[in-house]
Amino acid sequence: MTLGEYVTHQQHRIDAALERWVPSESTMPESIHKAMRYSLFAGGKRIRPILCLAAAEAVSDATAGIESAACTLELVHTYSLIHDDLPALDNDDLRRGLPTCHKVFGDAIAILAGDALLTLAFQVLAQMDCPAERKVAIIEDLSTSAGTVGGMIGGQVCDIEGEGQPPNAALLETIHRAKTGALLRASLRMGGIYAGADREQLDALSCYGEHVGLAFQIVDDVLDVEQSSEALGKTAGKDAQQHKITFPAVYGLERSRVMAEEQRKAAHSALRPFHGRGERLRELADFIVQRRA
Amino acid sequence: MTLGEYVTHQQHRIDAALERWVPSESTMPESIHKAMRYSLFAGGKRIRPILCLAAAEAVSDATAGIESAACTLELVHTYSLIHDDLPALDNDDLRRGLPTCHKVFGDAIAILAGDALLTLAFQVLAQMDCPAERKVAIIEDLSTSAGTVGGMIGGQVCDIEGEGQPPNAALLETIHRAKTGALLRASLRMGGIYAGADREQLDALSCYGEHVGLAFQIVDDVLDVEQSSEALGKTAGKDAQQHKITFPAVYGLERSRVMAEEQRKAAHSALRPFHGRGERLRELADFIVQRRA
Numbered sequence: 280m281t282l283g284e285y286v287t288h289q290q291h292r293i294d295a296a297l298e299r300w301v302p303s304e305s306t307m308p309e310s311i312h313k314a315m316r317y318s319l320f321a322g323g324k325r326i327r328p329i330l331c332l333a334a335a336e337a338v339s340d341a342t343a344g345i346e347s348a349a350c351t352l353e354l355v356h357t358y359s360l361i362h363d364d365l366p367a368l369d370n371d372d373l374r375r376g377l378p379t380c381h382k383v384f385g386d387a388i389a390i391l392a393g394d395a396l397l398t399l400a401f402q403v404l405a406q407m408d409c410p411a412e413r414k415v416a417i418i419e420d421l422s423t424s425a426g427t428v429g430g431m432i433g434g435q436v437c438d439i440e441g442e443g444q445p446p447n448a449a450l451l452e453t454i455h456r457a458k459t460g461a462l463l464r465a466s467l468r469m470g471g472i473y474a475g476a477d478r479e480q481l482d483a484l485s486c487y488g489e490h491v492g493l494a495f496q497i498v499d500d501v502l503d504v505e506q507s508s509e510a511l512g513k514t515a516g517k518d519a520q521q522h523k524i525t526f527p528a529v530y531g532l533e534r535s536r537v538m539a540e541e542q543r544k545a546a547h548s549a550l551r552p553f554h555g556r557g558e559r560l561r562e563l564a565d566f567i568v569q570r571r572a
Numbered sequence: 573m574t575l576g577e578y579v580t581h582q583q584h585r586i587d588a589a590l591e592r593w594v595p596s597e598s599t600m601p602e603s604i605h606k607a608m609r610y611s612l613f614a615g616g617k618r619i620r621p622i623l624c625l626a627a628a629e630a631v632s633d634a635t636a637g638i639e640s641a642a643c644t645l646e647l648v649h650t651y652s653l654i655h656d657d658l659p660a661l662d663n664d665d666l667r668r669g670l671p672t673c674h675k676v677f678g679d680a681i682a683i684l685a686g687d688a689l690l691t692l693a694f695q696v697l698a699q700m701d702c703p704a705e706r707k708v709a710i711i712e713d714l715s716t717s718a719g720t721v722g723g724m725i726g727g728q729v730c731d732i733e734g735e736g737q738p739p740n741a742a743l744l745e746t747i748h749r750a751k752t753g754a755l756l757r758a759s760l761r762m763g764g765i766y767a768g769a770d771r772e773q774l775d776a777l778s779c780y781g782e783h784v785g786l787a788f789q790i791v792d793d794v795l796d797v798e799q800s801s802e803a804l805g806k807t808a809g810k811d812a813q814q815h816k817i818t819f820p821a822v823y824g825l826e827r828s829r830v831m832a833e834e835q836r837k838a839a840h841s842a843l844r845p846f847h848g849r850g851e852r853l854r855e856l857a858d859f860i861v862q863r864r865a
Contacts, residue, residue: 302721308729311720362687367679386660387732390683394655395720397687401694402715411704418711422695427604427688428595436601439680 282562286329293328293353294320296346300403301354314384314392315399318357321375326567327352327466330491333559334470334484337550345473347407348417351400352466355425358396359462361389363435371517397425409473416472424465434458442521446528454524455496456489463495464488479552486549487560494542494568500525501535506572543568575855579622586621586646587613589639593696594647607677607685608692611650615668619860620645620759623784626852627763627777630843638766640700641710644693645759648718651689652755654682656728664810690718702766709765717758727751735814739821747817748789749782756788757781772845780842780853787835787861793818794828799865836861 280288297319302312328349335342364371364379365386372382381389404418427433434457441450467488471481503518504527518525526535546564550557573581590612595605621642628635657664657672658679665675674682697711720726727750734743760781764774796811797820811818819828839857843850 306721308720308726308733310733311725311729315720358687362683365683367683388729390655390658390660391725391729394651394686394690395725397690398715398719398723398725401711402719405708405712405715411708414708415698415704418694419698422691422698426691426695427601427608428599430691432604432684432688432691433601436604436681436684440601440603 282559282566285559285562286566289329289332290325292332292346293325293350296350297353300347300350301399310384310388311392311395314380314388315396317383318361318374318380318392319353319396321377323353323357323375325353326495327356327463330463330466330488330560330563331470331473333563334467335474336470337484337553337556337560338471338474338476338480342470342474344408345470347403348409348469348473349466351403351421352462352469354396354400354403355421355431356462358393358400359425359431359435361393361396365389368435368439369517369521413472413475417469420465420468420472424461429457430461431458434461438523441524444524446524448529451524451526451529455493459496459499460489460492463492467491483549483552487546487564490542490546490549491564491567494539494546494564497526497535497539497542498568498570500527501532501539502570502572504532539568575852575859578852578855579859582622582625583618585625585639586618586643589643590646593640593643594692603677603681604685604688607673607681608689610676611654611667611673611685612646612689614670616646616650618646619788620649620756623756623759623781623853623856624763624766626856627760628767629763630777630846630849630853631764631767631769631773635763635767637701638763640696641702641762641766642759644696644714645755645762647689647693647696648714648724649755651686651693652718652724652728654686654689658682661728661732662810662814706765706768710762713758713761713765717754722750723754724751727754731816734817737817739817741822744817744819744822748786752789752792753782753785756785760784776842776845780839780857783835783839783842784857784860787832787839787857790819790828790832790835791861791863793820794825794832795863795865797825832861 301315301319304313304316306312331349331352332345335345360374361380363369364374365381371379373379380392384392401418404414407414423430425431434454437450437454438458441454444450464485467484468481471484476484500518526538530538543564547561550560594608594612597606597609599605624642624645625638628638653667654673656662657667658674664672666672673685677685694711697707700707716723718724727747730743730747731751734747737743757778760777761774764777769777793811819831823831836857840854843853
C-alpha cells in the first residue's frame with residue numbers, strides 16, 4: 280500500500296467509527312446531532328486518528344477495535360475548532376471550505392455541539408472494547424492533553440491573550456506545545472497505550488509526537504502566509520491580521536521552513552526503537568511537513 | 573448530626589476536594605483558572621455531590637476517597653451553568669447573587685472555562701483512587717447523563733427550542749428528565765457504583781434519583797415564580813419572561829406543589845431496600861422539596 284492508499288484506508292476506518300458512535304441526524308433533538316455531524320464530516324484530514332492507528336501498528340498486531348479510540352481524537356479536535364471559530368473567540372466564518380458551525384446553526388447550538396462532542400469522546404472511551412486499565416490510562420492522558428495546564432485549552436487561552444504582544448520565541452513555544460502539540464502527542468500515546476506499549480515504546484511515541492506536533496504547527500503557520508483561503512479551505516492570512524504569534528512572525532519564513540525540516544528528522548530519529556515497524560510513522564512525518572494545505 | 577450539620581460537613585468535604593483538584597489561581601494561564609474557581613466557589617449548594625456521598629453511605633462504609641468522584645458532579649454542573657448563562661444561550665447576568673462568569677471574564681474565557689471544567693471532571697475520574705472497572709462505569713454513566721441523547725445537553729437544546737411553544741406536559745417531561753434529571757440521577761448512581769452497589773441497590777438509587785430530580789425541578793420552577801431575585805441569587809421570573817415551559821405554566825402553582833410532594837413520597841419509597849441506611853437520603857429528599865431558594 281502506498282502512503283496515499285494507507286491514508287485513504289485509515290480515513291475510511293475512522294469515518295466508519297464516527298458514523299457508528301455519533302447519533303444519527305434523525306436522533307432527537309435533531310439540531311444538535313446535525314450540527315455535530317456537519318462539523319465532523321466536513322472533510323477533516325483525520326491526521327490525529329491516523330497517527331493513533333499508525334502508533335498502535337508500530338507496537339503490536341493486536342489492535343482490533345482501535346478505531347473507536349482513534350475517532351475520539353477527531354471528536355475532541357472538532358469540538359475545539361467549533362469553539363475556536365465562535366465570534367467570541369477567533370470569529371471565523373470559513374472552515375475546511377465551508378461556513379463554520381455557528382454560521383449554519385447559530386451560536387447557541389454551536390456552543391452545545393462543541394460541548395457534546397467533548398462529552399461523547401469520553402463516553403466512547405468508556406464504552407469501547409478494551410481492558411479497563413487501558414481505558415483509564417487513555418482517558419487520563421487525553422483529558423490532561425485537552426486541559427488547561429500545558430494542554431489544548433491552556434494553549435488557546437495563551438494564544439488569545441498573546442494577540443498583539445510582540446513576537447517572542449518563548450511564548451510561541453508555550454502556545455504551540457499546549458494548543459496543538461499536546462493533543463498530537465496524545466494521539467500517538469493513545470495508540471501506544473491501546474496496543475499495550477511498554478515504557479520505552481511509549482516514551483519514543485511521545486518524543487515522535489512532540490517533534491511531529493511542532494513540525495505540524497510550523498507548517499500550518501507557513502501555509503497561512505503562503506497559501507490562498509481557497510487552497511486552505513479556511514481564511515488565509517488570518518494570523519497576521521489578528522497579530523497572532525506565529526513561527527514566520529518570530530523566525531521569518533525561510534528559517535521556519537528549516538525548522539520544520541529539523542523537526543521531521545528528529546521525529547524520524549525518535550522511531551529507532553520500532554525498527555521496520557515505524558515505517559508508516561516515518562512516512563506520516565514526511566507527509567505532514569510536505570503538505571500544501 | 574442534624575441534617576443541617578450533615579450538609580455543612582459534606583459541603584466542606586466537597587470544597588476541599590475541589591480545592592485539591594482545580595489548579596490554583598496562580599497556575600498559568602491564570603485567567604482561565606481564576607474564571608473556573610470564580611464560578612466553582614460562588615456559593616453553590618453542592619446538592620449533586622452531597623447526594624452522591626449519601627448514596628455511597630447508604631451502600632457501604634468503605635467510601636474513602638469518594639469526595640474526588642463527587643466533586644466532578646460540581647465541575648460538570650458548573651460548566652453547564654457557565655455555558656447556559658452565555659449571551660448566546662440564556663443571557664443571564666446574575667448567578668448565585670454574583671455577576672455571571674462571562675460578565676466578569678468575558679465570553680471567550682467563559683466558554684473556555686466551561687470546556688475546562690468538563691474536561692477536568694474526566695481527568696479527576698481517571699486519576700482518583702478507585703478500581704479501574706468502577707472508574708470506567710462512572711465515566712460511562714456521567715458522560716451519557718451529560719450528553720445529547722436523554723442527557724443534559726439534549727435537555728438544554730429542547731429547552732431552547734421549546735421557548736415560545738405552547739406549554740405541554742410531554743415536552744416538559746422530556747426537557748426536565750434530560751436537562752436536570754439525568755445528572756441528578758447520575759449523582760446517586762455515581763455514589764452507588766463507587767461504593768460497590770449491587771444491581772438491586774443501583775436500581776433503587778436510580779429510581780430515587782429520578783423522583784428527587786423531578787421534585788427538584790418542580791420546586792425550582794415554583795421558586796422562580798414565587799421568590800425574589802434577591803432570595804434566589806439569580807434573576808427571578810426569567811422563565812415566564814423567556815416563555816420557558818415550566819411546571820407552573822403547564823399545571824399551575826397549586827398542582828405543581830402537590831406534584832413535588834408526590835415525588836418526595838415516591839423517592840422515600842424507592843429507598844426501602846436500604847432500610848435504616850437510607851435515612852440521610854430520605855432527609856435530603858425532604859430538604860430538596862422544602863427549600864426556599
